[in-house]
Amino acid sequence: MDTEVLDLPLSRTANERLHAMIPGGAHTYAKGDDQYPENLAPVISHGNGAHVWDLDGNRYIEYGSGLRSVSLGHAHPRVLEAVRRELDRGSNFVRPSIVEVEAAERFLATVPTAEMVKFAKNGSDATTAAVRLARAATGRPRVALCGDHPFFSVDDWFIGTTPMSAGIPAATNELTVAFPYGDLAATEQLLTRYQDEIACLILEPATHSEPPPGYLAGLRDLAHRHGCVLVFDEMITGFRWSEAGAQGLYGVVPDLSTFGKALGNGFAVSALAGRRDLMERGGLRHSGDRVFLLSTTHGAETHSLAAAMAVQTVYTEEGITARLHALGERLAAGVREVAAGMGVGDHLVVRGRASNLVFATLDEDLRPSQEYRTLFLRRLLAGGVLAPSFVVSSALSDEDIDRTVDVVAEACAVYRKALDAADPTPWLAGRPVRPVFRRTA
Structure with missing residues (x-):
């Protein structure tokens, strides 16, 4: 014993x-x-x-x-050096810092499959912004998530699907449906069942097993054929699969993707990235209804963005x-x-x-x-x-x-x-x- x-x-x-x-x-x-x-x-x-x-x-x-x-x-020295440099220059201002420009340029160079990026502090904000953007772009209410993946967000659209659903209205839960990983036929049946109702398919592009050959490309084609937005949750696969995430490794470009975790090496930073025509709906250079995409007081703290840039440099150089x-x-x-x-x-x-x-x-x-x-x-x-x-x-x-x-x-x-x-x-x-x-x- x-x-x-x-x-x-x-x-x-x-x-x-x-x-x-x-x-x-x-x-x-x-x-x-x-x-x-x-x-x-x-x-x-x-x-x-x-x-x-x-x-x-x-x-x-x-x-x-x-x-x-x-x-x-x-306490990685190159990350801490970048953070300390920004701490002495102030961390949050009433207007954007030049660090926001530099961080966006660095991120889009590292993840060239994305055309625009917006930073936040945690993964849940980024994934929920992707869902909101997909709903706005498609005019559809339902979200289809991969039921084989353990976590997407602390927000109601996901937590309502878990055993810890207390406090979430049933009407909200009904708007989220699930599809199995690796099974295109079952996903198409779901999309057909909820024809013209599903705004997006959201999944981790890979987890404990590699995606079946052709699966991610097939899922993208399926989503587009049914008028859905394809969202890759790259919180875990980002950097660990490749510097450009699973999308860079497997060569399949989603419409939107979300990054976090390894991006800051412990500092609070996440990112929503994707197609310009979708992302710009959360901006000022379009004529449609405005989407309240991401707007966080601390989303662009300079030291966290400096950490992210240092992380990307270390990953690529080392x-x-x-x-x-x-x-x-x-x-x-x-x-x-x-x-x-x-x-x-x-x-x-x-x-x-x-x-x-x-x-x-x-x-x-x-x-x-x-x-x-x-x-x-x-x-x-x-x-x-x-x-x-x-x-x-x-x-x-x-x-x-x-x-x-x-x-x-x-x-x-x-x-x-x-x-x-x-x-x-x-x-x-x-x-x-x-x-x-x-x-x-």
Whole structure:
């Protein structure tokens, strides 16, 4: 049976303080302590590169940094240099800063498939602006989203489709429909069923599996044939797939696309980009009805835009996307080898593109299991690995990867014991971790 090998008294106290003042104890549900084993949710003191330290002084190798946003590692010197330079010059003015021009030019040079761009602070604002723009352009009310992808926005048009739909009117929920990834025939049936009602198709162009051959191009043709706007949510694929996103890698140009996460390396910046004729509907140089596209007080803070420009420079000059893939391939190969060696290769499953790896924990019957995830996370934390996913940052070293694989091997040995006992409960030391989207707390 597992014994307690990690004690986090200062983090436990801080978590209590968080819950006393902040609903959910975090500002992002995916960072909640319910996502971690009981009493083993570290509260972070600081980070540098691929490592973070908790309040109790423990150092961890970190994966999935900032929910995939910190892809260059914490406190990246070139990003910080650009940010500090702008902080001394003021961060927000009553008129646009020249930095907004420079940031737009840099972004459109990096993502040449887009013709115009508008910046915001978070991904939800960008995706919701894309939906609003599509509705305005088509005059149609419904949104079709890919039901196989986990998250698009905090706004009603998406959250109403999840188990956490409290507070969202049924009439709003009825305007969102879903299509399956990779299935053009099913999507065409949906478009035919709601003929002339669907404003846009929105999806992540790729996730844990590569798009089937011809799928993205076929989806674009299908959308246009039915008069819909095609929207790529590139919050995750942007930069991790290529500097120009999945659209640059696969050569399929959407009508609109949204970027964020890696764009700022932890600084708050997102982008809506796309065709000029669509984007200009949110501008001043057209004769139609005005679209309230994006208008945020802090959307063009100079230091965040400077961070984004620095990130794009680092990616292109230092070959960051290729490094992410190389690191991910090394990690995936190592994890699969030790999992197989410990007899749990069918139960601990690494999935996804090398730059965006996740893992699944399966029980004795090969069903997804929160109990086995809890067991696995406990052992990783005890070994100094903070890994809600295996999403790499470029700050990781080969030594970090090798150490992670060693810790995974130790965790797999415990995993095998629990499988042999057909009961992981003795190794949990508390309640199992919980899915983010659930109806009750």
